[in-house]
Amino acid sequence: MPKQEFPFPMPNGWFCITRSHELKAGEVQSLKFCEKEVVAFRTESGTATVLDAYCPHLGAHLGEGGCVRGETIECPFHAWRWNADGTCAEIPYAKNFPPKAKETRIFNYPVVEVNGFIWAWHHLHKEEPTWEVPAIEGFNGDDEKWGKVYHYDYNINTVLQEIAENDVDQAHFPKVHGSPSLPETEAITEGIYKKTIAETLMDPSNDSVSEEFKVKDHGMFTTTFTRESWGLGTVGLRMVNLPPSGGEFIMVNASCPVDNSNSILRWSMRVSKDIEDELGMAIIDGIANGVLDDMPIWDNKSYVADPILCDGDGPINKFRKWVSQFYSEPIQN
Incomplete structure (x- = not known):
């Protein structure tokens, strides 16, 4: 019996991409999120970022061989670099920065870190978040009351x-x-x-x-x-x-x-x-x-x-x- 697909669209809300300790500075993860291929990476300064996975240049998957360079992610195909906000930061071999590259932006998902997790906001129509992920007692910082997690x-x-x-x-x-x-x-x-x-x-x-x-x-x-x-x-x-x-x-x-x-x-x-x-x-x-x-x-x-x-x-x-x-x-x- 083939596995059924359900009659629901992808839901809106904050969802967990990964655990905070599982994405260290300079690391990249390739993930599927709400039917989309996405890439999660942590910049060298420690900012967790989630972008749509494909480079707008010629379509390489940024999570498959891409690497963090400072505050950017570098494409494995032609080394174009993309900022955490999805804008193009650098084209290493271009003498002139194409106007279209200046206008292009990879979709970046709103991200927060709380409770030991990295959360990304998904909305089917890409609307902004309408609530915050709550900080839950016992999962944010040291607390002598609680045992091992x-x-x-x-x-x-x-x-x-x-x-x-x-x-x-x-x-x-x-x-x-x-x-x-x-x-x-x-x-x-x-x-x-x-x-x-x-x-x-x-x-x-x-x-x-x-x-x-x-x-x-x-x-x-x-x-x-x-x-x-x-x-x-x-x-x-x-x-x-x-x-x-x-x-x-x-x-x-x-x-x-x-x-x-x-x-x-x-x-x-x-x-x-x-x-x-x-x-x-x-x-x-x-x-x-x-x-x-x-x-x-x-x-x-x-x-x-x-x-x-x-x-x-x-x-x-x-x-x-x-x-x-x-x-x-x-x-x-």
Whole structure:
């Protein structure tokens, strides 16, 4: 069965290009982002930049053999150099700088660095950003409260809307994950921002936790689970009141649409130091492995535009209405 393409246009918003520590000064990465070939590079002074990938001169891919020269990227074909703003900086062999070269600009994506990630703004019609990526506590600078940061990356064979819809799909948790559903006790929606709070039971010895991290003599416990979303690209998670000392868990989910069938999730997770040596890795490992349960479903499912829903399914239609604001064109049902 061929993998389906979904009826959604590429979404608008801030999306994760890569992790900050994975793009060092002078380095270049070739990436696919929102169905476009792009090049990410960090100038020698440390500025992270994302441009469309192809040199306007004769079409070489700047990410395949291109290199950083000072504050520019040099084309591997004829050594034309391009500034971070997409303008042409230098043509090494030209006696006269062509007027067209002065007028030409490679599209440069708005970029910010926060929470340990490099984010690029995508808009289908190239409009400017309409919100900012929030700084999430525990992922910006040193903080004595928190333990080690753990990184997990996933290549997912579906689109971001399908992934995010699982968060509100209450009925899939017991069947797919073997865990209780997460009925919302509080829900707030304000424009591109959405916040939900739920009480849930956790078991540090369940099947999602790798054998080496299981805490078999602890038993189940209740925690408050808060999820905040800013568009489809940024999600912050927090759990509090974790035993034995009332510890906390925090996470950033930084997402990237690759094309109309594929996405990348980059997760950063950590727990407060007071539980790091006890339940910490059971919680982190269990959550990291939980998404693996979803993958066979995503690999093979189709999108149902007008689903048959019942009272235990969760607020799926409300979620779809909220997410529709991130598309510049209507969904082709």
